[in-house]
Amino acid sequence: MSHVNARLAAQRFESVWAKLDDEGFALIDDVAIGLPEKFRTNFHETYFTDFTMRHDEGDFPVDRKRARDVIRYQWRDGSFDVTEHDTITITDRAGIRGKRDHRRIEFLRDREAQEMVGAFLSLIPPGERQWESTFGVNLFRTFTDVVSGPHRDHERFVILYVLDRLGGGAESYLYDTPPDGKTLGDPIFWRQLNPGQILIFNDNRFWHGATPLLAPPGQETARRDVVVCTEDYRETYLAA
Helix, strand or coil, X not given: CEEEECCCCHHHHHHHHHHHHHHCEEEEECCCCCCCCCHHXXXXXXXXXXXXXXXXXXXXXXXXXXXXXXXXXXXXXXXXXXXXXXXXXXXXXXXXXXXXXXXXXXXXXXXXXXXXXXXXXXXXXXXXXXXXXXXXXXXXXXXXXXXXXXXXXXXXXXXXXXXXEECEXXXXXXXXXXXXXXXXXXXXEEEECCCCEEEEEECCCEEEEECCEECCCXXXXXXEEEEEEEECCHHHXXXX
């Protein structure tokens, strides 16, 4: 078990909390939330490799590689404890039915990765925090389609952190969710995220996705490496 104190860094998150409360999303960068200067480079070189990532049959897009972890947390008076959860199984998410298990990386073994988890959990506004739940950390390497289309993950908050991109496209978007919760409303965010940028949003308020990648002029291959985190409902993994 690891213990993280979030109090000292509270001031750097206040503007994010206000924007999430007001608009449901916020765009920031890794330096602004206190990650070390070399964090992105070190994390990318360590985890975005063929040794740590793989493509699993039935996953979509068909050329996507990924890895995953699920971390259990408990808030305690401004601080939180984190432990590895006992399973990482995904069920009926992003339009893919059934249960899936992808390659697992236990990020809490890595002090720098643990620092990232702490910073991302601290982005959740204090009034929105659950005292105990789970936090999914997903690594995605995509080459063509980023996602199958607009979707919801059916969790509480989603965090996108772009580490590297080769080529164009991959424009992230958020669509307003009308009261019926089933149709697309108006696009309220549409932007290509650059390495180092972080988008956090309330998953219940939006459908999200990204446009296909476009190879650079004169080249055949594009690529985007991104960390996608979900701050989960308790029922996702901790239901009694």
